Amino acid sequence: MASEALHRALADTTDPDPRPLPDRVEDLLRRIDAPPRLAAHLRLVHDVAWRIVAWVEREYPDAEFDREAVLFGAATHDIGKATHPEELSAPGHAHQLAGYELLGAEGVEADFARFTCTHATWSESGLPLEDLLVSLADKVWKGARITQLEDLVVAHLAAAGATAVDTNSGAVEGAHGRANGRAPRELWAVFAGFDDLLGDLAADADLRLAFQARHPITAARPLPGRAFGVGRGA
Secondary structure, three states: OOHHHHHHHOOOOOOOOOOOHHHHHHHHHHOOOHHHHHHHHHHHHHHHHHHHHHHHHHOOOOOOOHHHHHHHHHHHHHHHHOOOHHHHHOOOHHHHHHHHHHHOOOOHHHHHHOOOHOOOOOOOOOOOOOHHHHHHHHHOOOOOOOHHHHHHHHHHHHHOOOOEOOOOOOOOOOOOEEOOOOOOHHHHHHHHEEEEEEEHOEEEEEEEHHHOOOOOOEEEEOOOOOOOOOOOOO
């Protein structure tokens, strides 16, 4: 049975009022009576991922990625900490495989469960955009800016933002060359807009950290005497 503290973490609408988790994830967290702080953390990272995805879809409509997978991955990336709660307050990697196994036992397909492991291995070559976006959300929510990770995302977006060229004259061909009659958008132009987005997201890091800290690691610890609002719709 889910604790009252978990219910509060899932329904808290105080600043920054993160979006609710997908129903499938909320149901799972309640079934396993996940630590309230874990639920709060997953809401925050999921909300940041939602904002990043919305920006990418608006600015780079040709970018090919699975929106649902990104949002599910962000909402479950640390779910293994339900069985390794010590890693909610100290570094550790045991939660990664534990999370993958937990989701597999719940019938989650491997393509959606993989983010429990890949969110921490973003520097490995060849990861698709979905995995990079989940990793990015897991950094930016707390104000962390990782240049190498951001550059990997920018490279994907630059390729997706390619503009058609005249294959005879090559008039639109830029410094980054062209492929299949299309020229990648200049990396600096992609980065400029992306940097603005990430800067805006990072600016609210203190609010997110305070939101997470309001919820206990274990339900047994009393919560501060304060009112919590009712969760809003997606």
